[in-house]
Amino acid sequence: MAGAWPVQLSAQLQLGPAGGPSFQITNVQARKVTSLNGKWRTIVDPYENGYYDFRMQLSREGYFLNLKPKDKADRVEYDFDSSETLNVPGDWNSQRDSLFFYEGTLWYKKSFDYQAKPGNRIFLHFGGANYETIVFLNGERLGMHVGGFTPFDFEITGKVRARDNFVIVKVDNKRRRDGVPTLNTDWWNYGGLTREVTLVEVPATFVKDYFVQLKKGSMDTIAGWVRLNGAQPAQRVTVSIPEAHASVTVRTNAQGYAAFSLPAQLTLWTPDNPTLYEVRVEAEGDSVREQIGFRTIETRGTEILLNGKPLFLRGISAHEEAPFRAGRAFSAEDSRTLLGWAKELGCNFIRLAHYPHNENMLREADRMGVLVWSEAPVYWMIDWENPETFLNASNQLTEVLTRDRNRAAIILWSVANETPITEARNTFLKKLAALVKAEDPTRLTTAAMMHHEVAGTTEVVLDDPLGDVLDVLGCNEYLGWYDGAPEKADRVTWKSPYNKPLIMSEFGADALSGLHGDEGTRWTEEFQENIYHHQVGMLNKIPFLRGTSPWVLMDFRSPRRVLPNVQDFFNRKGLVSERGEKKKAFFVLQEFYREKARQ
CATH class of the missing domain: 3.20.20.80 (Glycosidases)
Known part of the structure; x- marks a missing residue:
């Protein structure tokens, strides 16, 4: 048998419930980002043989393990490194004639090296993948996401190596009666890693999410909130708009959350004058910049x-x-x-x-x-x-x-x-x-x-x-x-x-x-x-x-x-x-x- 079944993977490979992981980082573009876009090795798997064995149990030789023959007598019936490639981001239907109508499972593999700054956290970010996605790093299951159009992240801090990492992704775009959308639509069911894939590096405690908009019913007061994630969630956080000479400092609570409000004289965003301001969200050990426009709608x-x-x-x-x-x-x-x-x-x-x-x-x-x-x-x-x-x-x-x-x-x-x-x-x-x-x-x-x-x-x-x-x-x-x-x-x-x-x-x-x-x-x-x-x-x-x-x-x-x-x-x-x-x-x-x- 090629490759022993790693005992620690048995529990990790159990399918989770429908839905995505709870983690999602806002404004990934503003972070330290390393692109994994480009050519990925792929294996088409309509019978899901790379995931299940012939008894429909999780395979001991699954593609997610990226097995190689130990010697000339060893049997391994797949090889990512000699398989065809597809571009990421991109759907598989428009890249290869044989996949034009294909609906089912396709596996992606990308190798990479990565040296993180000591103390920082690393996330594997997907801008979108259609429809059910299971992600593995170096043979370990990270998690699953359901839904073809929204982003999701998996933390890989402590799992990523300086050299010779491989991420393997199982993407399945089969339509399902209980899916969202369901079986019948009037558009193409494009499958695959259809949006960017990146590595995101952030400090140990970082600005995970924030909301910075005009207070409902007001044209001169910004009301919002900020949320930190990490071991030190209670910090001073400053939200500022330098061009508008507006700034406020708050302290997040034990859950990393704080609401804020600040007055600001702003040129309001309109289609004829789409004014954007640089907004800075600065915690004690992290900062994020964002271009935001301000307008009311009612x-x-x-x-x-x-x-x-x-x-x-x-x-x-x-x-x-x-x-x-x-x-x-x-x-x-x-x-x-x-x-x-x-x-x-x-x-x-x-x-x-x-x-x-x-x-x-x-x-x-x-x-x-x-x-x-x-x-x-x-x-x-x-x-x-x-x-x-x-x-x-x-x-x-x-x-x-x-x-x-x-x-x-x-x-x-x-x-x-x-x-x-x-x-x-x-x-x-x-x-x-x-x-x-x-x-x-x-x-x-x-x-x-x-x-x-x-x-x-x-x-x-x-x-x-x-x-x-x-x-x-x-x-x-x-x-x-x-x-x-x-x-x-x-x-x-x-x-x-x-x-x-x-x-x-x-x-x-x-x-x-x-x-x-x-x-x-x-x-x-x-x-x-x-x-x-x-x-x-x-x-x-x-x-x-x-x-x-x-x-x-x-x-x-x-x-x-x-x-x-x-x-x-x-x-x-x-x-x-x-x-x-x-x-x-x-x-x-x-x-x-x-x-x-x-x-």
């Missing part, structure tokens, strides 16, 4: 108020799809391209559907002045009555709140998209909305809700009971594409029992870029353009409408979309093709937004 009746002024959200929806190369977007360059198209369209707002997008997207939105709707991956159908599914959803939502709570661009946390109304669903989503309010009372809650058409009329009513607990109503409608002819929009009137603002969060039609015909021919640019003309007329007549985010900025891959020579596994509702070509409807929406900007 509702008053059917109005949305940014810094106390009424606002119309001129938006677009977007998937995390890379422009030009296709595949999962992850880089700052991808983000600047996508947001640049949105700005060219005339947008001051983007809906990042249907899951948390990468951190670069949020930071670039801060810099470029684009307001953001950020969404949890609670999509279509979820196992509403399963407590583990709720814990999974709430964990993913908490992780993105933790990562992005200091981003001025985010004004809306969305808890769901197009979920059918049942009592179990209502309870599930109302609990998620309450979680958001408890974690971040400074922002607004929303969701893409359900609506119905009154029989025998052209009146559409937005009376989803979820509207009771949300600040802003969202609604997806596809008049002219899935619902009647484009002209139907001319006759439809919208009603709502809620005295709340509405964002029409989706509408649109598929068009193949470069396919032309008359406006009655489906799949042509002219058909899509005609739907947008009729939509604009209808939208202008909705008195409580305060924003739109049509579907969608750019064509994106979806296995549901199989029509040859038109879809070819792309949802074609983009106003821009995956090659960057602008369709005719782009310019209809652009003109609509120019008119809105002048009002």
Whole structure:
């Protein structure tokens, strides 16, 4: 038998419950970081033979052990060092033709040397991995994370060696009925280490997390908190904004936590003037710097108020799809391209559907002045009555709140998209909305809700009971594409029992870029353009409408979309093709937004 089974691994390899590890470091980019990006060795493992033996017990020869033959007679049936490579960050589907549709387990291995400063702590950080991830260092299991779009960390202090370390990661993207999202979606299930992997070095007691935003209802008082982690949690901590001549010092308690408040005269962040300040959080043995913008967001009746002024959200929806190369977007360059198209369209707002997008997207939105709707991956159908599914959803939502709570661009946390109304669903989503309010009372809650058409009329009513607990109503409608002819929009009137603002969060039609015909021919640019003309007329007549985010900025891959020579596994509702070509409807929406900007 190649390699003896290490007794100490037996307990460590037991699968934990669904959900991620409790540890998450805020603002990893501001720390001492060593990149593990680049080429990783990989093994495709559809039967999970690298984890289980033929009795479905944990394997004594598992790939996580990185075994090598002891002599020429020894049998080891895998070898990372002679296996193919994949780029990290990156999804496996777009990097290798044989993995285009692959769903299952794939193993990654990276070797590295690392010499830490004595007394410091080391963490292995993952920006995101889809979907269930189990991580090993030098053959030892570190832990597991569930969820494809949020960051997670494992502490490796005392486990990392100066030389010859190897990290092995099992990533499994199989869709699951009890998963979040669940089995059926309208986007590509990109698998793998889709975001950056880094080593993060921090002092023994360090600034783990903080919240620095304007106090709710105030434009000149910052209210927040800071949390330290380590053996000396009670310390003096100073939070300062040098450019604003604002500073406060507090002492954290035995749990490393302290709240603070300080007055500050600030230039408020807006899409037209996205002012960011350097904020310093300085403990006795650690300091972190961060670029943060300050603005208020609230509702008053059917109005949305940014810094106390009424606002119309001129938006677009977007998937995390890379422009030009296709595949999962992850880089700052991808983000600047996508947001640049949105700005060219005339947008001051983007809906990042249907899951948390990468951190670069949020930071670039801060810099470029684009307001953001950020969404949890609670999509279509979820196992509403399963407590583990709720814990999974709430964990993913908490992780993105933790990562992005200091981003001025985010004004809306969305808890769901197009979920059918049942009592179990209502309870599930109302609990998620309450979680958001408890974690971040400074922002607004929303969701893409359900609506119905009154029989025998052209009146559409937005009376989803979820509207009771949300600040802003969202609604997806596809008049002219899935619902009647484009002209139907001319006759439809919208009603709502809620005295709340509405964002029409989706509408649109598929068009193949470069396919032309008359406006009655489906799949042509002219058909899509005609739907947008009729939509604009209808939208202008909705008195409580305060924003739109049509579907969608750019064509994106979806296995549901199989029509040859038109879809070819792309949802074609983009106003821009995956090659960057602008369709005719782009310019209809652009003109609509120019008119809105002048009002």
